[in-house]
Amino acid sequence: MSLLHLSISADTPEEVAAFLAHVMGGVALPFPPFPDCWIAFAEQDDGTAIEVYPTTHVLEAGPDQLACEIRDRDAGPPFAHVAVCARLKRSKIVDLAEERGWLARICNRGPCECVEVWLENRLLVEFLDAQMQRDYRAGMTAENWAAMFGLAR
Template identity: 65%
Template structure:
């Protein structure tokens, strides 16, 4: 029996409470959906992700291709794009220029434009693709980006380095099956002896 936590913005929930008391300064609230709620019933866990790139439209086009969907402009912020997944259920990756920063705009997020940040990052994402591993490798090769098949222990992935700076682990259908079967809390604890 599991409990799923769902994050709600305060405008949806109203005042934010923790154990019946309002928590000041929080921008979210976690609410339990109950013991019978599962991610299978509720849908995906990661809804969308945002990254930055030198060429946002190009990177969004690549990501849309591996997701089996399409890229579209992202009008809330200038020169930004969004890559939607094939299933068109809201799964998406927003791609901003390296000059853009998301900041607290007081009542909601805001975009500040400054100097480009071209440095390496520890941020990475694993995404599922309907494409075969060979097709993913070919698509990355056509962009001139490093791509290779790697074993992460509990799963294999196609490691793609977008623009040579940002890691995206792309999993074809077979790799996703292994990921779902092997990337569990129990298996993680066994693998690392914790």
């Protein structure tokens, strides 16, 4: 299984999409299907992307397909996060986030480290540089997970 794309919300969708694209080595472009939305494509340009919607937009089941509605802003932090492969080194990711005033730090997640970035200081994205990605893939298996937490398999 591979993640193809995901959607997140932001107060400043263009800025967040530009940051994400930069860290993933790709490009950010407008997302014309919905107003004021952006999409960050990853470097490999194989469809891997993150759509960024304004916090005032919500997705709903329309009569025939997905619909985007504009509502009052949901001020609460989301209960969601994503881990993303980064093309930049961990120190550069931290620097870029801190330039925007966003919390960024290197954290140990057990089988690997990650760069924890809080986009707009509200949405968690874990970025993994090349070494972190290797450690993640080696350590993040069902067998290792069960052993780490003493779970029966």
